[in-house]
Amino acid sequence: MQNFWRLISYLKPYRKRFVLSFVLAMTTIGGDLIVPMLFGWTISRGLQSGQMEQVILYAGLLVMVQALKSGVNYAQWLVQHQVGQSVVRDLRDQLYSRLQALPPSFYRNMSTGQIMSRVTSDVEAVQEYLGWGFLIQMMGATSFIGTSLILLLLDWQLTLVLYLPLLVLLVIVYHFDRHIGPAWDAVREQMGVLSTVLQENISGVRVVQAFAQEKRENGRFRTQNLLNREKNLSRARLEANSFSAMDAMVGLTFALLAYFGAQRVINGHGDLGQFFAYQWYLWGIIWPVRFMGWLISMMRQALAAAPRLFQILDAPLTIADKPEAITLQHVRGEIEFRNVHFAFEDEPDRLVMKGLNLHVWPGEVVAVLGSTGSGKSSLVNLIGRFQEVTDGQVLIDGHDVRDVTLESLRRHIGIVPQEAFLFSASVRENVAYGNPDASEADIIRAAKLAQAHDFIMEMPQGYDTQIGERGVRLSGGQKQRLALARAILVDPEILILDEATSAVDTRTEHEIQQALEQVMQGRTSIIIAQRLSTIKHADRVVVLKDGVVAEAGTHAELLARKGEYARIYDLQYRESDELLAEMQQYMAAQDEAYKLRPLAA
Ligand SMILES: Nc1ncnc2c1ncn2[C@@H]1O[C@H](COP(=O)(O)OP(=O)(O)O)[C@@H](O)[C@H]1O
Ligand SMILES: [Mg+2]
Numbered sequence: 001m002q003n004f005w006r007l008i009s010y011l012k013p014y015r016k017r018f019v020l021s022f023v024l025a026m027t028t029i030g031g032d033l034i035v036p037m038l039f040g041w042t043i044s045r046g047l048q049s050g051q052m053e054q055v056i057l058y059a060g061l062l063v064m065v066q067a068l069k070s071g072v073n074y075a076q077w078l079v080q081h082q083v084g085q086s087v088v089r090d091l092r093d094q095l096y097s098r099l100q101a102l103p104p105s106f107y108r109n110m111s112t113g114q115i116m117s118r119v120t121s122d123v124e125a126v127q128e129y130l131g132w133g134f135l136i137q138m139m140g141a142t143s144f145i146g147t148s149l150i151l152l153l154l155d156w157q158l159t160l161v162l163y164l165p166l167l168v169l170l171v172i173v174y175h176f177d178r179h180i181g182p183a184w185d186a187v188r189e190q191m192g193v194l195s196t197v198l199q200e201n202i203s204g205v206r207v208v209q210a211f212a213q214e215k216r217e218n219g220r221f222r223t224q225n226l227l228n229r230e231k232n233l234s235r236a237r238l239e240a241n242s243f244s245a246m247d248a249m250v251g252l253t254f255a256l257l258a259y260f261g262a263q264r265v266i267n268g269h270g271d272l273g274q275f276f277a278y279q280w281y282l283w284g285i286i287w288p289v290r291f292m293g294w295l296i297s298m299m300r301q302a303l304a305a306a307p308r309l310f311q312i313l314d315a316p317l318t319i320a321d322k323p324e325a326i327t328l329q330h331v332r333g334e335i336e337f338r339n340v341h342f343a344f345e346d347e348p349d350r351l352v353m354k355g356l357n358l359h360v361w362p363g364e365v366v367a368v369l370g371s372t373g374s375g376k377s378s379l380v381n382l383i384g385r386f387q388e389v390t391d392g393q394v395l396i397d398g399h400d401v402r403d404v405t406l407e408s409l410r411r412h413i414g415i416v417p418q419e420a421f422l423f424s425a426s427v428r429e430n431v432a433y434g435n436p437d438a439s440e441a442d443i444i445r446a447a448k449l450a451q452a453h454d455f456i457m458e459m460p461q462g463y464d465t466q467i468g469e470r471g472v473r474l475s476g477g478q479k480q481r482l483a484l485a486r487a488i489l490v491d492p493e494i495l496i497l498d499e500a501t502s503a504v505d506t507r508t509e510h511e512i513q514q515a516l517e518q519v520m521q522g523r524t525s526i527i528i529a530q531r532l533s534t535i536k537h538a539d540r541v542v543v544l545k546d547g548v549v550a551e552a553g554t555h556a557e558l559l560a561r562k563g564e565y566a567r568i569y570d571l572q573y574r575e576s577d578e579l580l581a582e583m584q585q586y587m588a589a590q591d592e593a594y595k596l597r598p599l600a601a
Contacts, residue, residue: 031069044273084131113196129302140288147284333524370544414492476503
């Protein structure tokens with residue numbers, strides 16, 4: 001019931017229109033109540049009087065009222081659809097903006113397929129009901145009550161007899177209503193599951209094909225699709241049973257009318273005109289009854305869909321601005337982690353950070369090192385408040401990140417995430433995503449710094465080339481470079497690279513590295529990288545282990561210390577580093593020799 005009223009509350013902004021629609025609907029019903037009377041008069045007063053003028057008078061009146069009713073009906077239909085579609089638009093808008101604001105934990109718990117099916121098909125179900133089901137329900141009730149009164153006035157004894165089948169019908173309706181709700185719940189839920197399977201399969205279609213798992217995937221979909229069919233069929237069976245039983249009762253009512261009505265006319269109770277009027281009136285209670293099952297089903301479907309929408313609308317915004325949050329204006333780029341404890345919401349007992357302390361100075365370049373799963377990504381996510389500390393504080397220029405608005409905080413941070421995401425849009429739009437007003441020159445400058453300009457120019461339409469799902473496919477390294485250009489273009493005071501160059505080749509990374517030296521001038525940079533060249537250039541290297549900073553210092557300092565860093569260095573880098581040094585020596589010698597040659601000649 002709570003869901004019902006909450007759904008109805010969406011009509012509120014359109015109450016004027018809704019009331020108009022309701023008044024129009026009631027006018028139609030009023031017409032319905034007059035027309036049979038006129039028909040009865042046409043026969044009893046017109047036909048039986050034997051005067052054609054009388055017949056034409058009443059028949060003419062009847063036609064006029066009928067025509068008026070059609071016009072009103074037309075207007076009502078239009079207004080009602082406007083209301084319904086407006087409500088749907090509001091619902092979708094609300095869902096969409098909520099989805100923009102929800103934290104990562106929400107997305108870990110609800111699959112994309114579920115979300116898609118809710119925003120599309122569940123909203124649709126709500127629309128059908130609020131769009132017209134609800135109004136027809138009210139019209140039906142009015143028609144039923146109004147007609148009943150007239151029928152009782154016309155012939156109360158006959159009417160009471162005719163109501164007997166309707167009592168049986170009430171029982172059927174009660175039973176139907178109790179079962180159709182859960183049936184719709186099951187259908188809507190299954191639709192969400194089906195969408196999830198579909199969505200994941202499409203996103204992962206390359207993996208499916210690469211491992212030749214089409215058969216298994218088809219099977220998986222078929223299972224869910226079959227379940228979908230079953231759930232819908234058991235709902236349809238319920239409807240078929242109840243609807244036909246309801247129809248049978250309607251038939252019975254007419255049979256009773258034919259019998260008792262005819263008897264009363266023969267016995268001289270009431271005239272033929274009244275009999276016909278009475279029969280026409282009967283439709284005024286028959287249609288609401290016949291529609292009732294269907295309307296109940298529609299309402300139950302909407303009420304099954306509604307909580308699925310409310311679940312999104314009510315999902316807590318765990319990461320949101322405090323009411324008194326301040327706007328972060330100018331940022332120097334000082335970052336401090338103060339005794340930070342962090343665990344993911346779904347695993348509160350497993351601490352990823354256990355009292356981590358780190359102070360990064362404005363303009364400093366810090367390389368973060370640590371094994372997979374040591375919490376590097378989590379660390380940088382805390383800076384932009386994409387995750388929330390469990391305990392302790394993250395401060396930017398001395399402000400706790402929770403005390404400033406998210407928008408102003410994130411405006412100062414340029415982040416290149418581990419998985420670069422590009423939109424289905426042109427290269428230019430993708431690069432300028434965070435700064436849509438950037439000039440062409442700035443875009444090109446950023447792309448050049450990210451070593452992306454050359455490959456962009458090789459693409460069919462250069463910066464206008466469409467990329468993403470519906471366009472040119474890019475390699476992992478190319479995507480990363482565009483993501484880097486995107487971050488550079490924002491010109492952030494704090495630059496964060498989370499394994500941002502893991503997919504580019506060594507040579508390109510070297511070039512990016514050189515370009516970055518320039519980019520990082522005057523910015524605080526936190527770089528999570530695997531390659532030694534990047535690490536060596538950092539002002540400071542921070543090694544994460546067991547949820548704390550195990551070591552911090554320059555490359556040389558940490559090597560001399562012979563601790564964790566030295567161990568990692570021995571394991572991963574020493575060989576390549578020595579090789580590199582040898583190569584550099586060799587190349588220098590070659591250069592020397594080349595320089596000497598002209599002299600020797
Ligand atoms: N969404 C998540 N929910 C729960 N645990 C997670 C989630 N993401 C990562 N983890 C876990 O948190 C730890 C730190 O992850 P992460 O910060 O991504 O490490 P890194 O970037 O160093 O590889 C890992 O043990 C990982 O398994
Ligand atoms: Mg990571």
